[in-house]
Amino acid sequence: MTDPTVNDKSRESLVTLIGNLPGLVTNLIQAEIEQLKTKAKHLGSYAGKGAIFMVIALIFLFFAIGTLVAVGILALALVLPAWLAALIVFVAFLLIAVVLALIGLSFFKKMSDDAGPVESVKKDLRAVKGVGEYERY
Known part of the structure; x- marks a missing residue:
């Protein structure tokens, strides 16, 4: 069953x-x-x-x-005297901050160096026409 x-x-x-x-x-x-x-x-x-x-x-x-x-x-x-020691450390930190700021600024400047998309398309069109500066491979 x-x-x-x-x-x-x-x-x-x-x-x-x-x-x-x-x-x-x-x-x-x-x-x-x-x-x-x-x-x-x-x-x-x-x-x-x-x-x-x-x-x-x-x-x-x-x-x-x-x-x-x-x-x-x-x-x-x-x-050294305490005030001079503190001043030396302050100046060292200030120099480090200035160098780092300049490095950061250089990166911001590199952002504007790249051509925008519109300029890139115009450059490509000039290259297709054979006019202007373009790289040959």
Whole structure:
């Protein structure tokens, strides 16, 4: 004899099974979307907590660098007057800031050196016509 509890899926026709397929696919897609939402919530939570700890670590690093600067001033003050040691450290930081600013400025100037898209198209058209400056390969 057959078990009456097994009759529900084992005896369905192929047409019925194919008819159920869109509903099963829809349920599968909804389950996957819910899983992605849950994963995104967890990732967002972890990323937020990680960002908070990184900001706190950077704050402590900021103060640690200030302490290191104070140590440098105090070390120089052993051989020079304290005001001169502080002035030397200030000038050193000022020079570093000026050099970094000039390097940054050079990168900003390079941004304007590139031809815009309109100028590039005009240059290409002149090259196709055989007029103007263009590179030959």
